[in-house]
Amino acid sequence: DTGVSQNPRHKITKRGQNVTFRCDPISEHNRLYWYRQTLGQGPEFLTYFQNEAQLEKSRLLSDRFSAERPKGSFSTLEIQRTEQGDSAMYLCASSLDLTGTQYFGPGTRLLVL
Amino acid sequence: AQRVTQPEKLLSVFKGAPVELKCNYSYSGSPELFWYVQYSRQRLQLLLRHISRESIKGFTADLNKGETSFHLKKPFAQEEDSAMYYCALSSYNTDKLIFGTGTRLQVFP
Numbered sequence: 026d027t028g029v030s031q032n033p034r035h036k037i038t039k040r041g042q043n044v045t046f047r048c049d050p051i052s053e054h055n056r057l058y059w060y061r062q063t064l065g066q067g068p069e070f071l072t073y074f075q076n077e078a079q080l081e082k083s084r085l086l087s088d089r090f091s092a093e094r095p096k097g098s099f100s101t102l103e104i105q106r107t108e109q110g111d112s113a114m115y116l117c118a119s120s121l122d123l124t125g126t127q128y129f130g131p132g133t134r135l136l137v138l
Numbered sequence: 139a140q141r142v143t144q145p146e147k148l149l150s151v152f153k154g155a156p157v158e159l160k161c162n163y164s165y166s167g168s169p170e171l172f173w174y175v176q177y178s179r180q181r182l183q184l185l186l187r188h189i190s191r192e193s194i195k196g197f198t199a200d201l202n203k204g205e206t207s208f209h210l211k212k213p214f215a216q217e218e219d220s221a222m223y224y225c226a227l228s229s230y231n232t233d234k235l236i237f238g239t240g241t242r243l244q245v246f247p
Contacts (some may be wrong), residue, residue, distance in 0.1 A: 028181075056233060067142075067224050067237030068182070081234065116182065120233070127235060129182040 029130035031117050037136045038107055045103045046133045050119030057100050058127060059092055060116040061085065068116055074100060107137045140165050142225050144238035151215050152246050159210040159241050161199075161225030169227040171201055171208040172235070176222040185210075185223070195219070215245045 030049045038044050050057045055076050060068035071090070072082045076097035086092075089107075094100040104111055114134050118127040143162045151157055163169060173185040186194045188201040188208060199210045208225060222242050226235045 058233065058235075060235075065147075065239065067226070067239050068235070070234040070236065073233055081232065083234075126184050126187070127233075128184075131181045 029117055029119050029128055031115075031130040031133050033133060034131060035134050035136075037138065039138050040107060040109060042107055043103065043105045044107060044135065045101055046115055046117075046135075048100045048102070048117030048119075048130060050099070050117070051128055052098075054119035054121050054125075054128075055097065056120045056122065056125070056127075057094055058118040058120075059100070059102055060118065062114040062116060062132070063112075071102075104135075107135075109137050111135060112137045140169075140227065140229075140236050142227055142236055142238035144223075144225055144241050146241045147239070148242045148244065150244040150246065153217055154214050157210075157212045157215045157219070157243065157245075159223050159225075159243065161208045161210065161238060163206050163208065163225075163227050165206075165227060165229070167229055169229055171199070172226045172228070173197070173199055173208075173210050174224045174226060174237075176224070178221070182224070215243075217245050217247055219243060220245045 032047045058073040059071040062068045072092050074094040077094050089105045092102045114132045116132045117130040120127045141164045171188045175185045176182045197212045222240050224240045225238045
């Protein structure tokens with residue numbers, strides 16, 4: 026296990042389609058986070074899990090977005106009915122516990138046409 | 139509201155010159171402050187955090203609660219320091235990181 030992995034690395038989709046991204050955290054980490062980064066901005070928090078429980082969601086996470094971490098290991102982020110404004114880099118991070126260092130994955134770059 | 143401000147989008151210096159990347163924050167409680175770095179074609183990674191009081195790759199940052207600042211400093215910049223630097227904060231009872239918009243550091247030979 027060399028770090029947080031994310032798949033796919035790139036996704037191009039048409040407006041209105043659904044997309045799903047996957048994040049595999051570092052194996053012993055029980056906390057998993059999703060962030061979104063648009064051009065010229067820093068990452069913005071979307072949501073995070075402790076084990077399988079989703080503990081906080083940003084108001085950025087509209088009802089078209091849903092995240093799961095069913096067994097407390099990998100996580101998926103689904104965007105339904107994509108819009109052009111959803112185009113961004115979606116970052117996943119994991120940490121061992123509260124106040125632990127968050128380790129980031131390489132990100133999934135989404136382009137909605 | 140919690141906010142991190144990095145006023146410079148781009149900072150260009152020559153090798154060997156001192157570097158200071160500015161970061162100011164607003165937060166009502168006691169935040170923890172971080173500097174993350176992203177080198178070209180690499181993922182975002184932690185450079186340093188204020189509670190560890192470490193010097194990483196020659197960089198230091200001091201938390202100034204009076205000025206609500208956490209500026210990143212290095213006395214002699216190296217070409218390999220060229221990267222995107224993000225300042226971030228989190229509170230002690232929540233995990234989420236709040237990032238600034240980042241400063242691109244360019245170190246010329």
